[in-house]
Amino acid sequence: MSSKFIFNRNSSIIFAAFLISAFIIGIAGALQSPTLSRFLTDEVKVNPILVGIFYSVNAFASIIGSFLLASYSDKKGERRYIVLFCCLMGIGNNLVFALTRNYLILISLGVFFAALASAAMPQIFALAREYAEKTGRNVVVFNSLIRAQLSLAWVIGPPLSFALAINYGFNTLYFSAIGMYFIAIFVVALFLPSVARNQVTPQVIESKLINQNDSILKNKNIIFLFLATVFMWTANIMYLIDMPLYVDEVLHLSKNLPGKLMGLAAGIEIPIMLIAGYLVPKFGKHRLMIFAILCGVFFYIGIIFCQSQLALFGLQILNGLFIGIVANIGIIYFQDLLPTRMGVATTLFNNGVTCSVILGGMIQGFASDLYGHEIIYYIALAMLLISLLLCIQVRTVR
Template sequence: MKSLLTRPRRLNPVYLSFMAVSFMVGVAGALQAPTLSLFLTREVQVRPFWVGLFFTVNAVAGIIISLLVAKRSDTQGDRRNLILFCCLMAVLNALLFAFNRHYLTLVSLGVLLSALSSVAMPQIFALAREYADQSAREVVMFSSVMRAQLSLAWVIGPPLSFALALNYGFVTLFCVAAAIFLLSMLLIWRSLPSVPRVLVTPEQELLRISPWKDGQVRLLFIASVVMWACNTMYIIDMPLYISTTLGLPEKLAGLLMGTAAGLEIPIMLLAGHYAKRYGKRLPMLLALVAGVLFYLGLVLFHSRTALMVLQLFNAAFIGIIAGIGMLWFQDLMPGRAGAATTLFTTSISTGLIVAGLIQGVLSERFGHESVYWLALAMSLVALGLASRVRDVR
């Protein structure tokens, strides 16, 4: 009898729709991001400094747009309609990059469209959190399985991205991404629910005014910025580092990213399982230790085999902080799923700003290896900061 009652929950079509949407939007993003630095270098023909500046401007715009949208998304309107609008902007952005090669256009109109489209994923996760709370679904594993879809997308996306870009050109690559976003819009429109707003307590309403009044939120935000700055420096620099400095095949970059994403999936699911028992803090600290070992390995070992082995530590680092980190923010900010998720993604964008500035300057003046020495130091700083944030059960 119990199994008969639990089976409909396991096969809940809304649950499956959330999985499919996060996977498809993740694939579309994973097609564009890995080759963006190569696109700017080869197709737009700009120096490394301008590549880093592009990532920085893109991140600044993303932060501004996300923060403007976050508060309204928790109190007004239909979150599903907002997600549809953001996906439409993603379609237009992909088409712009497919057929335009002017740096000023890409860094202005392209960045605006990219910033608007970047709101889609945090809003999808915020809608999923609200749906899980409303339907009494287990939040940690629901979120972990959804986040695993993004990792699965990054297993497929980066190798496919390099294959399309190198064999068929960037026009084909960006058109494929636009088509996937269009399919995602159809699925969102037909399948995702509209979840009514939940009334909050006066204490939670006070936190709506300024979550920065909570020192723990501030501390976690800073730690998260440093973590993601390390990761983004690696993503921006690695395709150029392995081809120009190490003399390895360019397609290896896609293989490394896909391998890490594939390893993230079981790690992420295990982290979600044990977070229910041990809380969010312990898995996050273990992830940061793995990050320290990863960047230490990058500065010590340079062979193809070593880089592949190191992806295990990279997967543990990114897989855990991407899933558990978001939940940690949500736990510290109860009743504000949209704002908490956006604050987490804002920390990613802020880390991208830092990474874009640092990577461009360091790689141009001191060589690519200097990027990974700094990432090692920054991962140690992030470990110290995160160790001071309390657990929330």
């Protein structure tokens, strides 16, 4: 029985498995990440500088772990098994956070597990791209639908994260995340497909603006796009780290408001991702990326000058446009520039985001400690403007 027949026969089940696994793994991450700065501040009792250092060390370790797994998966690794391994590492990470409040253990053993768990979503997206190409699906739309599940997870996850942490404690929060990983293991093990690597023709390689023997470091498009990704996500990471503290300590608004803002932004991202997938053939990835970054620029201008709860809710429209487009189109952009190395391409995007956590964590920790929370949003605005200039330099890939 041919693999094509199996794919066609089970396409609905496999498609649902991609959606469910992305959603469940996304929920696990969306439970832990939003309250991490508060956990380190309130439970572990560390200062803002140590909070920033933790984010940076965690991010640096994730870059190494995910890139090693990506390189292995592109050469000979079975992506489905790698996703299962990453879920087990996610369970280990949450167990460490649930069982200890020792900063040194968290930043060593906890970060070790987190670094290996971080490759789960890049591997799912790489597997999804290969499966879509193998079965003749629209790659951009297929990716958009899966990426939308991750955003849906961030609609539910942050409000639930704050609710669990505030009302039931952080241990309940982390054990809930462990439960999500167990569900993901079940879905991935039983329903995600194994996909043979495609052979890419020289004509396709030429059309994607890169020779398959070129080093990544020699490709200006990759370098510019990677740097643009780092700077735009640095702004976003600083916002995610600082905003819960800014809302509480500077604006003196509700402690539950950050979770609602994150959830609203993620809710806006979902239709934006789906719409952007259909707009790519008309406008191209490059123009959509430029538009998204401009939305981010105006979002941070709004954050600087608007401080009421209603204004913060309204500004999430711009935030949703920004994140919804760059999170979806950015992955496809890297994959199009590296058509023979899907795992590395997807991980480059993910590691660009992770590098931003290193920068964002350090900048947020030191800048807020020295100059207050307000300075963070001026720095974020500068980051977006730098990202805009870099993205303009990338050659167009439709």
